[in-house]
Amino acid sequence: MLPDxxxxxxxxxxxxxxxxxxxxxxxxxxxxxxxxxxxxLPRSYRWWLAEFGGGVVDGTPLGTQEFDADGxxxxxxxxxxxxxxxxxxVGGERCVVGDEGxxxxxxxxxxxxxxALALGLRDGPNPAVARLWRATPxxxxxxxxxxxxxxxxxxxxxxxxxxxxxxxxVLVGDDSGGAGLFMxxxxxxxxxxxxxxxxxxxxxxxxxxxxxxxxxxGWVEAGGEL
Numbered sequence: 001m002l003p004d005x006x007x008x009x010x011x012x013x014x015x016x017x018x019x020x021x022x023x024x025x026x027x028x029x030x031x032x033x034x035x036x037x038x039x040x041l042p043r044s045y046r047w048w049l050a051e052f053g054g055g056v057v058d059g060t061p062l063g064t065q066e067f068d069a070d071g072x073x074x075x076x077x078x079x080x081x082x083x084x085x086x087x088x089x090v091g092g093e094r095c096v097v098g099d100e101g102x103x104x105x106x107x108x109x110x111x112x113x114x115x116a117l118a119l120g121l122r123d124g125p126n127p128a129v130a131r132l133w134r135a136t137p138x139x140x141x142x143x144x145x146x147x148x149x150x151x152x153x154x155x156x157x158x159x160x161x162x163x164x165x166x167x168x169x170v171l172v173g174d175d176s177g178g179a180g181l182f183m184x185x186x187x188x189x190x191x192x193x194x195x196x197x198x199x200x201x202x203x204x205x206x207x208x209x210x211x212x213x214x215x216x217x218g219w220v221e222a223g224g225e226l
Contacts, residue, residue, distance in 0.1 A: 001221055002091055003044045003108030003136040007149055011111060011137040012052075014151045017118035018111065020052035025064075033064045037072045042086060042094040044108035045074065057114055074107075084110070105135040112137040116150035125153070125170045126183055126190040128216040144176030145224035147216070165201045172216070174198070175226060181212065191215055195226070 012018050025033075030049060034041055041049070048055070054063030057075060066073040073083045077098075084103070086094035093106035104110040112133045113123060124130030129147075132139070138149030148156055153172075157163065160180065162171050172193070173181040180198045182205045184190050193216050196209030212226065213219035 001105070001132070001135040001217065002093060003106050004139050005044070005047065005108075007136070007138045007140060008044060008047070008108045008111070009051075011115060011149055011151050012048075012055075015111075015115045015118070017058050017115055018055060019057075020048075020055035023053035024051055025049040025053045033072070036067060039089075042089075042107050043092045044106050045086070045094075048107065048111075057111065058118060103134070108136055109134040112149055119150055119154060121150050121153065124150075125172070125185060128183065128191050129170075129172055131217050132220065138173075139220050139224070141220070141224045143224060143226065145173065145181075145220070145226065146176055147173035147181065147220060160198055160201060162201065166203055166205055168203070169205050182209065183216070193219065 012020055030041065030046060049064065054061065056062065060076060060078060062075040064072065064074065071085060073085050075084045076082065082099040084096055084098045087097040087102060088095055090105070095102050096104040096107060096110040104113055116122065116124060116133060124133050132147060133150065137151070139147040157171050160171055162169060166182065168185055169182045170185050171180045172183050175181065175195065178198060179195050182194045182196060183192065192214045193212040194205050194209040195212050196205050200208060202208055
C-alpha cells in the first residue's frame with residue numbers, strides 16, 4: 001500500500017515528536033544522495049528531504065548524514081542506537097529495516113509507527129491497524145472513507161467517548177458522513193470493521209451496526225467500498 005501523502009503532511013505538522021527542518025534539499029543534492037546510495041530514494045523519503053531537508057524524530061536527527069558499508073543510514077535510535085536503512089522496493093517505496101528486521105513498509109510508515117510509540121499507542125490499537133500504519137499514516141479515500149493515523153486516533157476516540165460507551169471497541173475511522181468505523185479492541189476477531197452512526201454508539205457495535213469488511217487492509221486497498 002502506498003502512503004497517503006496528504007495525511008503524511010498532516011502527521012509531520014501535528015506530531016510533537018517530529019520536528020522538521022526548514023531547509024528544503026535542492027534537486028541536485030537529492031540526486032547526489034541517490035548516486036551515493038546507488039539507487040533512487042523512496043518516494044516518501046524523497047518528499048521529506050525535498051520539503052524539509054531533514055529533521056528531528058524522537059530527539060535524534062533524521063536526514064542523509066551517514067553512509068556505511070551497507071549504504072545509507074537515515075536514522076539512528078539515539079546517538080549510538082539501532083541503525084535504520086531501506087530494504088526491498090515495492091511500488092516506489094522501500095521497506096525500512098532496523099537491527100530487529102523490517103519495521104515498516106515505507107518511510108512514511110516508519111514515521112507513523114514512531115509517532116504511535118511516542119503517543120503511547122504501541123504499534124497500533126489492534127494488529128490490523130498496526131499493519132496499515134506500517135505503510136501509511138492513515139487513509140483518506142475519494143469516497144470519504146477516512147482511516148485515522150495515530151495523530152488523530154486518540155482525539156477522535158476521546159471526542160466520541162468510545163471508552164465510555166463501547167469499551168471493547170475502538171474507532172478507527174469514519175465515512176465522512178456521520179458514521180464511524182469500529183473494530184474490536186480485544187478477542188479473536190480484530191480484523192472486522194463495523195459501521196455505526198456516531199450518535200448511536202453503544203456496547204454492542206456488531207449488533208447495532210453493519211459489517212463492512214473482515215479485512216481492513218485489503219478493503220482499503222480495494223477502494224473501501226461502502
